[in-house]
Amino acid sequence: MAPLNTAALVQTLRDSSARWTARETPQSQLSDDDKRALLGVIFTPEDRALAQAGRTAAAEAGPATFAPAVDWRNRNGNHVTSVKDQKHCGSCVSFCCTAVVESMASIEQGQLLDLSEADSHFNSSHGASCGGWNADACLEQIKQRGVVGETVLPYMNAFDNPPQNDPATNLWKPYVRPTPNRAATQVSIGKHGLISDINARKQYLTDVGPCSASFDVYDDFFSYSTGVYHHVSGNYAGGHCVEVIGYSEAEQCWIAKNSWSTAWGMSGYFKIAYGQCNFDVYAFATAQDVKLPATHGWSGWESLGGVLTSKPSATSWGPNRIDVVARGADSAMWHRWWDGAHWNGWESLGGGCQSGPSICSWASGRLDTFMVGNDHQLYHKWYQGGWSGWEGLGGVLSSDPACVSWGPNRIDVFARGMDSAMWHLWWDGSHWNGWESLGGVCDSAPAVASWSANRLDTFVKGTDSHLYHKWWNGSKWSDWENLGGYLGGDPAAVSWGPNRIDVFYPGSTFHMTHKWWDGSSWSGEEDLGGVLSSGCGVSSWASGRLDCFGEGTDSALWHKWYA
Structure with a gap:
């Protein structure tokens, strides 16, 4: 035209x-x-x-x-x-x-x-x-x-x-x-x-x-x-x-x-x-x-009582469910859980824990806990309709264990060995495999998270007190990556969804400190306050939900959440 x-x-x-x-x-x-x-x-x-x-x-x-x-x-x-x-x-x-x-x-x-x-x-x-x-x-x-x-x-x-x-x-x-x-x-x-x-x-x-x-x-x-x-x-x-x-x-x-x-x-x-x-x-x-998108923010600190002698560990088996374990003053493993309406426990699960315990879940109604005994070996106790006895899984360990599941009937466990390297043991659905050494010089117990099937992200405190990261991408392990920061104790890690990782640890002032991966880059350090006398525990039961735990200076369990 x-x-x-x-x-x-x-x-x-x-x-x-x-x-x-x-x-x-x-x-x-x-x-x-x-x-x-x-x-x-x-x-x-x-x-x-x-x-x-x-x-x-x-x-x-x-x-x-x-x-x-x-x-x-x-x-x-x-x-x-x-x-x-x-x-x-x-x-x-x-x-x-x-x-x-x-x-x-x-x-x-x-x-x-x-x-x-x-x-x-x-x-x-x-x-x-x-x-x-x-x-x-x-x-x-x-x-x-x-x-x-x-x-x-x-x-x-x-x-x-x-x-x-x-x-x-x-x-x-x-x-x-x-x-x-x-x-x-x-x-x-x-x-x-x-x-x-x-x-x-x-x-x-x-x-x-x-x-x-x-x-x-x-x-x-x-x-x-x-x-x-x-x-x-x-x-x-x-x-x-x-x-x-x-x-x-x-x-x-x-x-x-x-x-x-x-x-x-x-x-x-x-x-x-x-x-x-x-x-x-x-x-x-x-x-x-x-x-509109949900407005997220951090709660204050909530005391959940108890007398802890280790860092807590937490997991979730489904929406609005949280399970927390820690070592008590009697060296037994103690358990407290949120059922969607209120907190239950504490209940004693026995054992003679040299380390703090670790907990993970691979299905609704399933819990797997781990601790290091006085003989430095790893021990396993699980819940599925009722609690099992303790099962010895060997190893010669010098830290709390960390565990995670990336799918049904799959468990990966990490701990520091006597050589200060990180060691790995895994359950493939039919039997236990490992131990394998993943190297490094760990100045803390490791932490682990998984954001998809066959994906593992592990974290430790290095001898320079920086946060170090090593991951499994489904076919091979990466080298160690220095993420900086300052760790005053054991880290904890969790994922609320694909390509998301949140890491928590006591910072230089022993406040709870937060660092996260958003799918493209790592954040800086976020100060969440509190005064911790242990490392951290964390779980997530939904996208955008984090439940963090630490031992306070009064030896009680303290809880802070993001929603």
Whole structure:
């Protein structure tokens, strides 16, 4: 199609006393192909049917109660987030739908969000393409899988730098990018819907909030500057999706936010007359019941009593279940557990513990405990409907053991040997294997965590009091990695999900100190307070949940949790 002459359009608008003005915009100066790249609605058969039927009359079920005018930028505050720029990509549907969810989060939850259009468009069922979509499908994806914050996946991070065109589409070529720790920023919706009736649209905008609208774009729209737009000249370019933030009965128009940057229109906003470009023919899409990510934080310290003579060890066999063991003043192993409602115990499990005990679980209702006896050998006692006796597993050990399970009927046990190296023993489901030496010079008992099948991450205090890390990736052991910090005692480690590890230890002031791996890097040291007289124990019964334990200066068990 021939390029639109903006000067001629300006004159036509003056001559016809039109309610809008035109100017050269960054978008009006684009080629036809580049203009079409800014559009991205694939109309559904239902939308096509509505367009064929034409603009429908409003419902006649009683008098309308909607307001004479609505603008959600000024309706008990501003609930419309800033205008963005979709660039050379047909991602307008995701820009519109995330904007609607952002507005609804502000209205429903009082939270101003900045959501990732890249995650919505490219990482969802839509796939890594700058091709079009429709709002109903986009909102269903936000309902089913959620959408992360912009800081987790900035829009431009989905493209090469500089972006490259896909020869097949002449649009930018995007990629699916990883979004680690989605739970920290992931937002979803509880429901979404479609509104076809015109009065019902205005009632929804009055009572609830902004919507998504799709409409037909003609070439003169790219030159829009101010006022109430109506189609005057230029050819059909394609379908577009924008956030409807209000309307005006006096001006007989809808008010909307575009995604072509603030250089277009009225700083990125526009008004469009009722009945124009199928704006009020294609159904409006709505989103409600915004679900925000859980707000996490640390509790204070809770005393669970007892008289401990070792560091505690903890595990969980399922949601809202925690089991803790420690050596008592009589050298027996003592057990206390949380059943989801209250703490039980202490109960004595006997034994003559030279070391503090360790505990892990590989199934609901299953516990495996380990301790080093006075003969420096490892001993095993398990619970499955009842407690077993003690089983000797050999070895010549000089520290508390550490144990973990990475799957059903699998247990891995680690301890320091008499040569100060870390030694490993494992149960493969039918018999015990090892001991094997994993080297190192350990100045503490080891700690171990597992975040997936056949994955083990072990930690020890080195002779320089730094934290050292060695891991099994399913086929081989790594070398030792120095993670720095300062350890004043034995560490503990746990994983709450894939590629997540949390490590705890007494720090330089004997406060509980926390260091974690978030899937891409290690944090620094976080001071969690308290005054410990032992190493730490930790368990996790859900993603984002940590239960930490230590012996206080009063020899009681103390508990601090993150949820």
